[in-house]
Amino acid sequence: MTDPRVPIIDLEAQYAPLREEIEAALASVMRTQHFIGGPEVAALEAEIAADCDAAHAIACASGTDAILLALMGVGVGPGDAVVCPAFTFFSVASSITRLGATPIFADIDPRTFNLSAATLAAALELGPRPKAIIAVDLYGRAAPFGELLDIADAIEVPLIEDAAQSLGALDEAGRPVGSRGRVGCFSFFPTKNLGAFGDGGMLTTQDAELAAHLRRLTNHGAIARDDHPVVGINSRLDALQAAVLRVKRPHLPAWNAQRRVNAERYGLLFEKHGLSTGDAPMLLLPDAGPPASSHAFHQYVVRVDARHRDALHAHFAAHGIDTMVYYGRALHLQPCFAGLGGRAGDLPEAERAAAEVLALPVHPELEAAQQERVAAVAARFFDTLPG
């Protein structure tokens, strides 16, 4: 009898087959006693740049730092405005305010959870010309950069890509995330599709001059010892983290492919149980995106009627199935941003998503039998709903 518990992620199962290789890689770094930067970090930068079709990659300490550094790199400072989605991880907006700039929150496309040309255009009408725009590839789905760049380029505003959830994903034109904007930002937080044994991040860009500037910014703005033309921060990747990531990285395409297989299997299972079909389906399932694209399914997020979402979440928990609400509050309604004047009703799709989303386990180690249990437990919930 297999363990009926279904975890949201299973890092132990991922680690088991790689253990010897990872421990050997860690041991070899320890023997060199070279812990910051060095050949492991340089090699990882070259590999991630190649994976993303980017000319340059610069390692840093976290995904949050990558966003902060990208904003600094394009010159965002006090008094500037930066457009970002209202429905995403918190650090997208906090990185803007840390620099003394002001976020202008944009609504999302309800089908993709990402910015669209329409929601970006609407946000641009709200305020002054921004200094930058951040588009997020949420849940592993590439934001539609074709249409977003048309707008950003026309007003000559740099488009920064937060690809923290989507390493390995392709967009509607088959281009890898991290290749398309002025700067791409990645996270190696342990639960990301490519996760380190702690924090880590990466920046990508096609621009050699900007790459040199970003690299300086990660190292106190220094170009040489005792020579700081600008003020930067301290944000670097450990050699130990790079060594772990370099063992895992070759497996990422297969892991992402297995996530897509799992997503497809949920589609069939929920259809079989009658939960995703009909005029008023109980679950609205994510789609895999346009034909040339490739979804990294960092999260498999369904929509549930807001009246039932929290009860379904609790029902899953009662049956040992971990599900998560990413994200339960739109950013313009966060107390810390109340001073910006955001009100309920301003960005209806971001607010509706916050009330309806539920992320189900989709990690590559998930077994078919576990997915069948998830679907059966969901079906029982809706069967017993009164009315």
Ligand SMILES: *Cc1c(COP(=O)(O)O)cnc(C)c1O
């Ligand atoms: C994880 C994440 C970040 C932050 O990355 P950290 O490495 O945790 O700092 C930023 N944006 C998005 C969309 C993320 O998912």
